[in-house]
Each structure stands twice: as C-alpha cells, then as structure tokens.
Amino acid sequence: MSNSVISVISRFLEEYTTKTSNKLKVVDAYLFYILLTGALQFLYCLLVGTFPFNSFLAGFISCVGAFILGVCLRIQINPENKGDFLSISQERAFADFLLAHTVLHLVVINFIG
Amino acid sequence: MAQPRLFSLVLLTVALGAQALTPSHHLSLSDVARLQALLSQPFTDLASAYYSIVGLSKLGASVADENDACHFLKAQLDPMSVDSLFFAAEASQAISDCEIPVSNETRDILLAAVSEDSTVTQIFRAVSALSSLGLPLASQEVVGALVARIAKEDNVLAITTALQTATRLSQQAELGGILEEIEDLAARLDDLGGVYLQFEEGLEATALFVTAAYTLSDHVDTEPPLKEDQVIQLVNSVFSKKSWHSLSEAFSVACAAAALSNNRFQVPVIVSAQGPATVSHSQPILQLLVTDVLSNPLVSASVVVESAQAVASKSVILNQAPFSLRDGIFELNFMASQPASGYYQFSVAVTGDTRLVANQVELKVKVSTEVAITNMDLSVVDKDQSIGTKTSRVDYPFKAKGSFTADSHQNFAMTFQLVDVNTGVELTPHQTFVRLHNPKTGQEVVFVAEPDSKNLYKFELDTAERKSEFDSMSGTYALHLIVGDATLENPILWNVADVVLKFLDEEAPAAIQSKTLYMPKPDIQHLFREPEKKPPTVVSNAFTALVLSPFLLLLILWFKLGANISNFSFSPSSVLFHVGHACMLGLMYVYWTHLNMFQTLKYLAIIGSLTFLAGNRMLAQKAVKRIASK
Numbered sequence: 001m002s003n004s005v006i007s008v009i010s011r012f013l014e015e016y017t018t019k020t021s022n023k024l025k026v027v028d029a030y031l032f033y034i035l036l037t038g039a040l041q042f043l044y045c046l047l048v049g050t051f052p053f054n055s056f057l058a059g060f061i062s063c064v065g066a067f068i069l070g071v072c073l074r075i076q077i078n079p080e081n082k083g084d085f086l087s088i089s090q091e092r093a094f095a096d097f098l099l100a101h102t103v104l105h106l107v108v109i110n111f112i113g
Numbered sequence: 114m115a116q117p118r119l120f121s122l123v124l125l126t127v128a129l130g131a132q133a134l135t136p137s138h139h140l141s142l143s144d145v146a147r148l149q150a151l152l153s154q155p156f157t158d159l160a161s162a163y164y165s166i167v168g169l170s171k172l173g174a175s176v177a178d179e180n181d182a183c184h185f186l187k188a189q190l191d192p193m194s195v196d197s198l199f200f201a202a203e204a205s206q207a208i209s210d211c212e213i214p215v216s217n218e219t220r221d222i223l224l225a226a227v228s229e230d231s232t233v234t235q236i237f238r239a240v241s242a243l244s245s246l247g248l249p250l251a252s253q254e255v256v257g258a259l260v261a262r263i264a265k266e267d268n269v270l271a272i273t274t275a276l277q278t279a280t281r282l283s284q285q286a287e288l289g290g291i292l293e294e295i296e297d298l299a300a301r302l303d304d305l306g307g308v309y310l311q312f313e314e315g316l317e318a319t320a321l322f323v324t325a326a327y328t329l330s331d332h333v334d335t336e337p338p339l340k341e342d343q344v345i346q347l348v349n350s351v352f353s354k355k356s357w358h359s360l361s362e363a364f365s366v367a368c369a370a371a372a373l374s375n376n377r378f379q380v381p382v383i384v385s386a387q388g389p390a391t392v393s394h395s396q397p398i399l400q401l402l403v404t405d406v407l408s409n410p411l412v413s414a415s416v417v418v419e420s421a422q423a424v425a426s427k428s429v430i431l432n433q434a435p436f437s438l439r440d441g442i443f444e445l446n447f448m449a450s451q452p453a454s455g456y457y458q459f460s461v462a463v464t465g466d467t468r469l470v471a472n473q474v475e476l477k478v479k480v481s482t483e484v485a486i487t488n489m490d491l492s493v494v495d496k497d498q499s500i501g502t503k504t505s506r507v508d509y510p511f512k513a514k515g516s517f518t519a520d521s522h523q524n525f526a527m528t529f530q531l532v533d534v535n536t537g538v539e540l541t542p543h544q545t546f547v548r549l550h551n552p553k554t555g556q557e558v559v560f561v562a563e564p565d566s567k568n569l570y571k572f573e574l575d576t577a578e579r580k581s582e583f584d585s586m587s588g589t590y591a592l593h594l595i596v597g598d599a600t601l602e603n604p605i606l607w608n609v610a611d612v613v614l615k616f617l618d619e620e621a622p623a624a625i626q627s628k629t630l631y632m633p634k635p636d637i638q639h640l641f642r643e644p645e646k647k648p649p650t651v652v653s654n655a656f657t658a659l660v661l662s663p664f665l666l667l668l669i670l671w672f673k674l675g676a677n678i679s680n681f682s683f684s685p686s687s688v689l690f691h692v693g694h695a696c697m698l699g700l701m702y703v704y705w706t707h708l709n710m711f712q713t714l715k716y717l718a719i720i721g722s723l724t725f726l727a728g729n730r731m732l733a734q735k736a737v738k739r740i741a742s743k
Contacts, residue, residue: 022674022675022676025674026671026674026676029667029670029671029674030667032666032667032670033663033664033666033667033670036663036666037660037663037664040656040659040660040663041660044656044659044660048648048652048653048656049648051645051646051647051648089736090736090739091732091733091735091736092732094732095728095729095732098694098728102697102717102721105698105701106701106704106713106717109701109704109705110704110710112705
C-alpha cells in the first residue's frame, strides 16, 4: 500500500519537475509560500489563542485570498488552458491579479486593526 | 295646605340649582384696621394728606388731630396750582370746621383749567375743587370738555376720572353720554378664571372704576350696568390684596369699599360662619356673620335657612328656618332639630333689602358628637369549637383583668358596639383599628375592625394565619382599640387587654432586621474590565519570526528556479508602473498606521489610476514583445 503511494508521489514529482515550465514553477513557489504563511498563522491561533481575533482573521483571509488569486493566475497563464481563456492574454491575467490584490489588501488592512 | 309645600319645594330646587358666585375676598375687621393704620400715617405733602383724610372719612374714621390737619392743609396750599387747590379743598371738606380761603384769582385759575386743552385729570381736579369750595361752575361746558377729552385720551384711568368728574356736576346736565362709558369700561375688564375681574392697569384702576361707577349711578339715580356675577368678581379683585404698597392704592380700596357697602343699587353680602361651622351638644348654636364688604353687620337683613340637607343620606332636616340676631351675629340652634352626626349642606338666603347681591349662600356644617363603646366582649375561641368560649366583658376605660392566651389552635375574638352618647344611635366611624404592640420587641401590628350588617363590630385574630405579620414572635401583646372620625369629639385610644400569643416554630429574633434597613450598606467596589490575557512577548516574537520565515524560503526557491529580473526594460511606463505599485503598497502601510478608509480611497484612486495607465502601457509593450518573439 505505502509502496504505491510512494511510487505515485515520486512519479508526480518527476513529472512536475520536467513537464512544468519555469514560469509556472515560479508561481507555484509563491503559492507554496502563501500556504506556509497561512498554516503557520493557523498554528499560532491553535496554540496561543485568538486574542486579537480580528487580526488573526485578517491575516488568515489575506493568505487564503492571495492563494486563490495566485491559483487563478496560474490557471490563466498556463498555456495548456489556452483554449478556455481565449480572450484573456497573459498580461491581462496579470493585470487582473494585481487589481484583485489591491482590493484584497485594502480590505485586509482595514480589518487588521 | 299643599300649596305652600309645593312652593317651598320649587324654591328648594331653584335654590339648589342656582350655583351663584359668592365673594371669596372681603375686608375683615383686621383688614379694615390695617387699612386705617396705613391711612393714618403722618402727612408728607398735600397729596398724602388728601389721601389720608378723605380715605379715613370713607372708612368712617377720622384723622387723629383735625385741627393740626387743617393747619397743615392751609400751610401747604399753593393757591396758583390746580392740584394743590384740589387736594386742599377735598380734604378740608372731610374735616369739620376747616375752610380754605378763596379768592377771585383762585376761582379764575380753576375755571381756566376747565377746557378741552387740559387733561381729564386737570378738569376733574378743577371741577372737584370748585364744587368743594362752593364756587359756581357751568356743568354743560364741563360735559363738553370731558367728551372731547375722552375721545383724545382713550385709556381706563382717563375715562374713570371723567366718570368721577361727572358726579360733581348738576343733575340737569347731559350726563347720558358719560354714563354709557361705564358699560364700555366694564367690557374692558379682564376675566381671570371666572373669579376675578380687573383691569390690566392694576388694582388701583379697578378700585377707582368701582367707586366712580357707583358714585355716578347714585348721582343720576340709574342702576349701574353691572351684572351680579360681575359685581362679585370685582369685589374679589379689589379685596384680594391685603397689604397696599402706596397711599393712593389704599385710598382707592377705601373708596371702593365705601361705594360697595353704601350705594343705592348693589350691596354685596358676605356670609361666613363665626369660627368653625360645627355644632354639637355642647355647642348647639350655629353662628353666622352676615356683613357687607367692610365687615359691618347687616342688622336689617333677615337670614333664613332655606334647606339643610344631610350630605350622606340626602334627607332634608330643615326647611325655611330663620336665624335670630344677637349682638350683630345671626344664630340658629341647629341641635334642636336633633340631627344625626355628619355633614349637612345649608342653603342660606339673606333677604330684607333689594340691593343685596350674592345673597344665596351654600354652607357646609358639621354636626359632631361623642361616641361610647358598649358591649365590649373578649373571648378566646378554640378553632375546632370543642371547648366552650370564655367571654369576658370589659367596660371602657378599664382594662381586662386577666390576660388572654391564644396559641395556634385558638382564635382571639373581640366584639363591641359604637353608639352615639346623646342619641343612642349606632355609629360607624371612619377609623376603628385594633393595635397589638409588643413592648419587648417594639413590634406593632394594626388590624381593622369591621362592622357587620347590624352595626356590631367584630375582630378576630387567627394566630396561625397571622403569624407572618407578627414575625412568629410569641409574647405578650398590649391590645389597643383606636376609634376616630372627623365628626367625633372624643377619639378613643383604649388599652383593652393584654393578649399572650404563642406561635409555632419560633424563629430567632429577627426583630432587629428593620433597624438595619437604614444603615449604610457595604461599599460596592467597581471592577474595571480586565484586559484580555496576552501571551508573553517571547511567544509573540517567536511566532512573528516563524510566520515571516516562509518569505526567505520563497526567495531561495525563486533563486533556485532561476527567476530573475534581467528582462527588465527601463521604459518610462514600466518605471512608473513599478513606482506606482510600490506607492500603493506603501499607502497600505500608511492606511494601517494613520489614515481612515476615505482618505486611503482618495489616495488610492490617484495612485491607482496612474499605476493602471502605466501598467497597461507596460503590459501592452510586453505582450507585443512576446508575440513578436513567438
């Protein structure tokens, strides 16, 4: 059982490192960073408490929102998905990403207290 | 036989139906004395001498020293001044044997003052002086001047003065026009609550108006156009003030009082009880004071009780009973009709003079009596009635010989009757209380004894049921009976007996409870809201570092992947874009620390639009480059 899991994972990693383009790997690295940050915030909340609850929520939602927007960007700039996003060029995807982030940051800063 | 009965019945209904206004103020004897004292002040000048001398004469009194007064008048007289002549002449008339010397010049000055060009006051003073000094004057000319002046000076005081002037003129003159002014002036009076009628100019103006109206009406022998209610309201206004701040005000009140008590048409009657309006067996006579506004008794009047009706039972006790006059007081022996105790509504009529106004008066008379307690029986009754009751009779004012014991199986009972000492009729006073007092603990419990249908008072104390009122404190209680009523002359507080009460499950003396009720209570310390427990700074700092560490990881990963900025074109739009973007991030930080949403949005709009334009340009260039390189 564990054997097949390990083999699946190793196969996945191999495919990933070879098949994905650099650009996407850059975005993936960013997504991984966001994920870690969010997880660490959640860990803090579990361990120490929710004292400034609004701050915790702001930080956590910032991570969640950034992750989602990052995923959207990744989907839109992936050349394999070009068929789904005919009218949206890569630059346009990036611009949308920036705009959405501006709004997200505005809300997060407002809520962080 | 039936006719007079029927007539009196009709009269009764009329009398009861007519709720006429009666005067609420008048000058009592002490008020008259006070007024006289004020008017008897030493003279300061001719005007004050005039007010004092003439005012006192109106009240039927005279100055202390008439000779002195006369000398004063003669000394202070200025024969060239109309006012001076007026004061001196009028005052000298009030003193016997006082003659003011008159010369032709005096006459000329006075006659010259009577013209359309002088004020009404001047005309009045000149005319009065002329008539007091016995000099001839042409009444018709005066009337003409007055009418002309009234048209010019249309105020209350001027018209009142004109009325006063007319009283000095010959009856043959045309005074009709001036007489009509009384009615016009009366219309200008202010009605205050239906009780007072006065000019807004004040008490003096009202009093002078009353004097002028009656004097003039008497002079021309015409009834004044004032209704009875108006007269009473004027009486209330003029005599409501009992201390007068100036000599002229006191003088005007004295003149008004004299006019109201002695004129040919309307004399208001004041009816009041002498002392409290109460009769009893010891004081069977009801005394009434029937006077005019100066408290002079109207000895020629006949005072009759038209009806005396009991307030409680509405039965009529008296019908057309006359009062008899003795020493200026009208008396009636009401107890002779043997009324039961209580309140009676008297309807009194004062007749004998057609001039009397407000001569129907309603009076409330109280008949009081003495009460006696009879048949006071005390007993201790067993609840299940197995043991016979032991009844002992106690006579007032003695106390029962033994004490009565009642525990939770027994009831303590008390019955008695309250009777009128004089008539033997049973009474039901307002207050019949039974008070139990424990001298040791200071407890006091009060119950009400109620009469049954036969007017027999009963009180029953159920020991078990009432234990909460006694706080279950067993002990000896002194029992008092309290009887009181407004119509009783001898209220009773009688220590009837001692009662020993035994309660089950006696609690520890909580009798001191009530004393602590009014002691200061323990202080309340305010607890401020505790701030939430913050984690230690070490932990927070550690976690801050931990949360920021993935950024390092990101940079390492990017480096490993070979992400670089080698393709960075230094075109103005990209520079501007990056600068604008950096500014936006900086704005976020500033928003967190200093700004509010509105300011941020304002700045964001500016920076954002710049960044957008630049970014748009930059990305378009990038796109072109990308497509070109494909």
